[in-house]
Amino acid sequence: MTNPDRDVNQELAREFGLTGAEYAKVLEILGRTPSVTELGVFSVMWSEHCSYKSSRVFLKQLPTTAPWVIHGPGENAGVVDIGNGLAAVFKIESHNHPSFIEPYQGAATGVGGIMRDVFTMGARPIANLNALRFGDPRKPVTKRIVDGVVRGIGGYGNCVGVPTVGGEVNFHRAYDGNPLVNAMTVGIARKDRIFLSAAAGVGNPVVYVGSKTGRDGIHGATMASAAFGADSQEKRPTVQVGDPFTEKLLIEACLELMATDAIVAIQDMGAAGLTSSSVEMASKGGVGIELDLDQVPQRETGMTAYEMMLSESQERMLMVLRPDRQDAARAIFEKWELDFAVIGKLTDTGRIVVRHQARVEADIPLTPLAKEAPLYHRPTTETAKQTQLNPARIEDRIGLARALERLIACPDLCSRAWIWDQYDSTIGGQTVKRPGAADAAVVKIEGQTMALALTTDCTPRYCAADPEAGGRQAVAEAWRNLSAVGARPLAVTDNMNFGNPERAEVMGQFAAAVRGMAAACEALKFPVVSGNVSLYNETEGRAILPSPVIGGLGVIEDASRAVGLALKPWLDLVLVGASRGWLGQSLWLREIAGREDGAPPPVDLTAERAAGDFVRGQILAGAVRGCHDVSDGGLLVAVAEMAMAGGVGARLSAGPRDIPGHAFWFGEDQGRYVLAVAESAPVIRAAEAAGIPAVRIGHSGGQDLTLPDGGTICVQALRAAHERFFPSWMDGAEGNTPGGL
Amino acid sequence: MKAGVVLFPGINRDRDMVIALERAAGHAPRMVWHTETEISDLDIVVLPGGFSYGDYLRCGAMAAQSPVMRAVCEFAEKGGHILGVCNGFQILVEAGLLPGALLRNAGLRFISADCHLRVERADTAYTSRYQRGQVLRAPMAHGEGNYFADDVTLDRLEGDGLVAFRYVTPAGEVSLDANRNGSARSIAGIYSPNLRVLGLMPHPEDLVDPLMGGTDGKPLFDGLAAWAA
């Protein structure tokens, strides 16, 4: 690896990812030339990944508070009060670059990392979700990545024993060289037993627990802060390999210790490992810290201070303990056969001092290192607005039935069962609504009547056409998916996946998306409590579609009232929300008309809120037997998804005269839901009383879907077409990795 | 019923099992740590699902070597009742308490989905609350549930009526599609010759509450509680 005695200069600084100006600031802070280890510490702490230097100025606009928010952004994960003395702890995190380099391990370690962020705070993880974006499915490499990523997510989550209950998947050529793997974990803790990372108590021992340290993923943080070039194969650090078995032991050992009063502060070792965990704990607590690297449990021989400080070996945690509880703590970790080592202590110097083999390898003042990290106001340019399409001018050449059959079979709308069948979604015995059963996953809290509703959402093609509208829409869809099961939306975790921030058009997309998200979060009382930013998602100058992924969490006091989307026979179908036949950026336009243009559907936040509150009210009043939000593919796809889920047909009546049929049935107007109710009249009356558009669009029953233009499709046949894509794609010989070899 | 749930490092369906046993028995089972050797106070030993020792090397192989398993084997010799589910089944097989082996699923992928099981006999401590031939639904969640044994062993299991459950269609027919992990003769669970040791791959403990989609697994635990009462 890097030779410790290499002389440090501008050029080495650049290799480590520091700009000339940043290196000058390092010299100014230290008043001398840094050691290689010190340069490494600065480079990772000031990397995009750890310092948010390009995004911080924009993220400040996001609303982060509400009466039920206990901890917003800034802690390891967000914490919200869900009642009965309990708190939900949750966060989403990306592992995009590693998943491109090694799909299985990249995705697996992504899941492991986000779970540590959650149980670090004292919460037992109860659910995982995953938001995935892949390149063109016609490319064999895409298939290899999908196979590896899905195996990796399942391989890690299933082994640790946390149910994977939801997520989303899209395909687009823009992700060819940069797949997105965003993993979300939700945990439950007693709200008076939340653990934080701010160190306190000069003299208190600093304790390392978990796996041994190897040369894994050194410079992963700076790696996650650079675009891929053709040479990125060579730049590779040692790929981190996940050990879910050790993670499971670590969860049980930490939660056992957390039931005592031994812990003063605790922090997982994530990106930039020992460096960021020790620096953040000490600087948050306003104390100094001393580390003796000879005490660090090591997997390999001859590791340098530089390597140990930057290693990203997985399944490790750093804690500050009460000295009088040290032995009790050690006993717990020995029982779980995990390493436990005192590697330092807190000081009053306000500096981080790192010793190795009797040599001081680093001695840095913490305040400038952590708090004076560079902050950039990068130039931005607005994305050019697209014209609003007039549906009357877009002719329908194939009719409703054939369009529906093609849409529900296409990669972006086909059944994801092939994926979720590889994820253990029932472990824990609390999963009320599994993947595919409802717009949001519903997971009961053990020993309680209440449940959490969980979803992830983002529609990148909307964001590319109009980042601000796309940002609003992503938040609104998450809020809508929670409302559609009867849950009260509480808060958001967001994963901002974008291209190279040094390009004004990318930074402009970022700024606009944040504006849209902020407006929606504000209007829907849906604050952001945690998140993650992943920039430089581009290869040879080609960026991904702007992808602000929203993870939404809601609560439903009585889990037995949650509704799914499966249709049952002999019910009325009611469409709630206004329709204009919006075809711009719709999947019908892309898949059937072969166009990817037009302005995306706008979100009217007032109407959104009114419709969602109305639907939730009807569900909790017991009036609704099934509910599905209208999203990708529009109204007819939503009805078809309900029919396929229930194995029940439906007969649909003609839509409004003033909207062309294909635009009404496939348009993607926002803020809409399909309700299956015993009797439509009272529901429609209630909606009108609340000033919300609602119309009866048909009723359920039989084995066929009968369309207003007379066409009929057998639901079984529809389901077969819906479920075909993934299995046939994966079983095709080309580009296979047999059995996850 | 005095049930003991054995905990090996990496076991993760213990909470599910505790909930199911507690619902049936009215009180919590005793948790037995993998280093314990004294379990003679128990009516029934339960090995729950999970990934003991990460399922590294072979599922259940390392757990089968742990101290508590010596006690469990003695418990079996004395005619004790032992239930092994999923990883628990794999451990029983690795420990030689049940014949055969569990190979990787035929499709070489983890399968998490509901399956349908046919009750092959209803006269055991585990199935007294079911009818013979009854079909129940249960979630399966495993990567290595493909039951294998040589033909002699399979013939003996069938001849002696030691097949506990088979993978079937909702209508109760044995079929290729219903047997997703590729198990020999669609076998999902088997008994020891004295019918007191039961191993099965699917998870009845995860279907004991209507809220989670059904209660098809509940009779197994109610039956056990009644037998032990």
Next chain:
Amino acid sequence: MKAVVTVMMKPGVLDPQGKAIGRALHGLGFAAVGEVRAGKVIELELAETDPAKARAAAEDMARRLLANTVIESYRVSVEG
């Protein structure tokens, strides 16, 4: 010294992974590939200088843990 334990499925026990690998290799155009079998190899560092003793120990480990003789066969090789 170092002992290497190789564990293979017994003939007669189906080896779906071997089959899948064979199919994938043909898919890649390796027409000359016939039967494919997949197995495990475990390399052990042993604090032991006598090859015979090392082999005996490794055999013992294979019997007791590394191989499941119901379905698998094993072979042991010892390197200086």
Next chain:
Amino acid sequence: MKAVVTVMMKPGVLDPQGKAIGRALHGLGFAAVGEVRAGKVIELELAETDPAKARAAAEDMARRLLANTVIESYRVSVEG
């Protein structure tokens, strides 16, 4: 002829399986066991008579499918 491809984690890359096996062997009382590494072995029947050609083919298969060279290294041996 027959080619055997052995695939192991590259040195320095974590091998959780080997680590766990080592622990279990100590638990069984095999005190002499040091580092343990676990890997895969793939045995290939090749319709090929020239050892050099057989090796070349097997190397090619290892690179393209059998080994994940990002984290794994492989070696090939050919038997008559």
